[in-house]
Amino acid sequence: MQTFQFYNPTRIVFGPGTVPHLSTLVPAEARVLVHFGGASAEKTGTLAEVRAALAGRHVEEFGGIEPNPSYETLIRAVELIRRDGLDFLLAVGGGSVIDGTKFVAAAVPYVGDPWEIMLSRGAKVSAALPFGTVLTLPATGSEMNDGAVISRRESGDKLVFSSPLVFPRFSILDPAKTVTLPPRQVANGIADSFVHIVEQYLTYPVDGRVQDRFAEGLLQTLIEIAPQALAVPDDLDTRANLMWTATLALNGLIGAGVPQDWATHMIGHELTARFGIDHARTLSIVLPSLLSVQREAKREKLLRYAERVWHLTEGDEDHRIEAAIAATRAFFEGLGIKTRLSDYGIERGEIEAILAQLKAHGMTKLGERRAITLEVSRAILEGAW
Numbered sequence: 001m002q003t004f005q006f007y008n009p010t011r012i013v014f015g016p017g018t019v020p021h022l023s024t025l026v027p028a029e030a031r032v033l034v035h036f037g038g039a040s041a042e043k044t045g046t047l048a049e050v051r052a053a054l055a056g057r058h059v060e061e062f063g064g065i066e067p068n069p070s071y072e073t074l075i076r077a078v079e080l081i082r083r084d085g086l087d088f089l090l091a092v093g094g095g096s097v098i099d100g101t102k103f104v105a106a107a108v109p110y111v112g113d114p115w116e117i118m119l120s121r122g123a124k125v126s127a128a129l130p131f132g133t134v135l136t137l138p139a140t141g142s143e144m145n146d147g148a149v150i151s152r153r154e155s156g157d158k159l160v161f162s163s164p165l166v167f168p169r170f171s172i173l174d175p176a177k178t179v180t181l182p183p184r185q186v187a188n189g190i191a192d193s194f195v196h197i198v199e200q201y202l203t204y205p206v207d208g209r210v211q212d213r214f215a216e217g218l219l220q221t222l223i224e225i226a227p228q229a230l231a232v233p234d235d236l237d238t239r240a241n242l243m244w245t246a247t248l249a250l251n252g253l254i255g256a257g258v259p260q261d262w263a264t265h266m267i268g269h270e271l272t273a274r275f276g277i278d279h280a281r282t283l284s285i286v287l288p289s290l291l292s293v294q295r296e297a298k299r300e301k302l303l304r305y306a307e308r309v310w311h312l313t314e315g316d317e318d319h320r321i322e323a324a325i326a327a328t329r330a331f332f333e334g335l336g337i338k339t340r341l342s343d344y345g346i347e348r349g350e351i352e353a354i355l356a357q358l359k360a361h362g363m364t365k366l367g368e369r370r371a372i373t374l375e376v377s378r379a380i381l382e383g384a385w
């Protein structure tokens with residue numbers, strides 16, 4: 001196992017009916033800005049519950065944080081907070097609203113151009129406003145981690161930053177808040193969580209037995225609950241399992257002490273930035289091809305994945321690896337997610353432009369061994385077409 005530090009200060013308040021806990025979780029004297037996305041938070045009644053829990057406080061609201069939150073929108077929240085002297089943020093929504101809130105939290109006290117936060121990948125963050133979250137979409141793990149992904153529309157960038165200063169103070173995880181999700185978002189959440197786990201598991205062995213078994217347990221849970229989570233929205237036990245799996249998939253625990261890949265994410269971000277494809281769908285396009293191209297580098301873990309996650313024990317090693325990659329693709333397709341670039345109407349000729357974006361963003365040595373050069377990314381994208 002590799003040397004590591006594990007730090008996670010986010011309080012999780014889990015279970016149906018937990019939104020009223022906001023009344024004690026948000027400091028009484030705070031001047032609060034509630035962040036939300038589109039119409040869903042209002043329509044589903046979650047905002048009304050939040051307002052009721054914070055009645056009597058100084059509370060302002062900022063809606064319209066879009067999926068793949070944009071710098072252009074978030075900077076308006078920064079201006080509002082500075083103007084009105086607000087000092088506590090509450091994100092109500094999925095990963096986009098929470099990520100956007102993290103950026104705003106860091107941007108408000110930032111001296112200089114806040115985009116530098118993204119360009120420095122968070123290294124320049126030295127202060128941030130405190131914030132909590134009410135999660136409505138199990139997918140990203142953003143509710144219990146210190147990372148965020150922000151897009152800049154004018155330049156077509158989609159960049160990641162992280163800082164220990166942007167862990168949420170608390171996150172309310174109420175599975176009942178997910179019953180209104182359209183099937184597309186449920187499928188996305190399952191696929192996103194799945195790939196988060198794979199990024200931290202399917203690398204090379206370092207005898208991290210605890211991490212491997214945590215990861216295998218989470219992957220098996222997703223495979224087991226996916227059909228029911230999609231078919232029966234108000235099965236709260238299933239939704240609770242999905243919610244907690246998605247959080248544990250990316251709260252730092254399973255990745256501590258083991259190598260991590262993240263190449264699928266970095267290539268996927270370029271697909272969202274260029275074509276607007278949902279985050280989880282980009283991952284489902286890239287991952288099967290990446291596993292295929294990287295089969296030698298990942299050989300030992302692929303064999304373990306085949307056996308422990310998919311129970312594939314028949315045939316020789318190459319056959320089992322092939323079958324595990326096919327099972328991964330079939331899992332995404334079974335969620336209703338197409339797994340090829342061509343399924344999204346993307347021309348083969350676009351691959352050069354995607355590679356140019358990767359180059360422009362410094363993504364020229366990706367993966368757990370930094371061995372995914374642009375040439376390897378080209379092979380992955382061609383295999384994904």
Ligand SMILES: NC(=O)c1ccc[n+]([C@@H]2O[C@H](COP(=O)([O-])OP(=O)(O)OC[C@H]3O[C@@H](n4cnc5c(N)ncnc54)[C@H](O)[C@@H]3O)[C@@H](O)[C@H]2O)c1
Pocket residue numbers: 037038039040044066067068069093094095096097099136137138139140141142145147148149177178179180181182185188189192250279
């Ligand atoms: N910070 C991280 O660690 C991390 C990890 C992975 C992905 N991300 C980023 O997170 C973003 C994606 O977040 P996401 O997958 O949570 O989706 P999202 O937050 O973009 O939401 C997707 C859609 O679902 C709607 N929605 C949310 N909750 C709903 C509900 N309960 N009922 C009905 N509709 C609802 C939203 O309004 C939105 O239209 C991407 O930008 C991605 O890059 C961040």
